[in-house]
Amino acid sequence: MTDLERYTNQRKQRDNEFAENFEAGYLSFKLGYILARTREEKGISQQQLADALNWESSLISQVENQTENFDISTIEKYVKALGKELFVEIRSPAVN
Numbered sequence: 001m002t003d004l005e006r007y008t009n010q011r012k013q014r015d016n017e018f019a020e021n022f023e024a025g026y027l028s029f030k031l032g033y034i035l036a037r038t039r040e041e042k043g044i045s046q047q048q049l050a051d052a053l054n055w056e057s058s059l060i061s062q063v064e065n066q067t068e069n070f071d072i073s074t075i076e077k078y079v080k081a082l083g084k085e086l087f088v089e090i091r092s093p094a095v096n
Contacts, residue, residue, distance in 0.1 A: 028068040035078060036064040042082050052081045 001009075012019035039049055039060075046064075050057040063070055063078055072088070079086040
């Protein structure tokens with residue numbers, strides 16, 4: 001475990017607000033990373049995707065970097081333009 005992982009684990013244990021915000025921020029970061037990675041794996045530039053969606057290219061960057069600011073329908077349009085489907089799943093948390 002890295003020093004950063006130790007710190008965040010300890011901080012999450014003693015600070016509920018930090019824990020809640022950390023998890024939400026991490027999920028947004030992860031979704032943006034997955035979107036950008038999927039686009040890159042398809043060999044599509046941000047400009048090409050923007051053209052396919054009839055969006056400004058800056059919007060593609062915003063979706064990839066600020067997913068918390070967009071609704072599911074916008075993210076779904078992005079995903080469909082890449083020939084993929086968006087699935088949302090609700091699970092019970094893993095028990096440690």
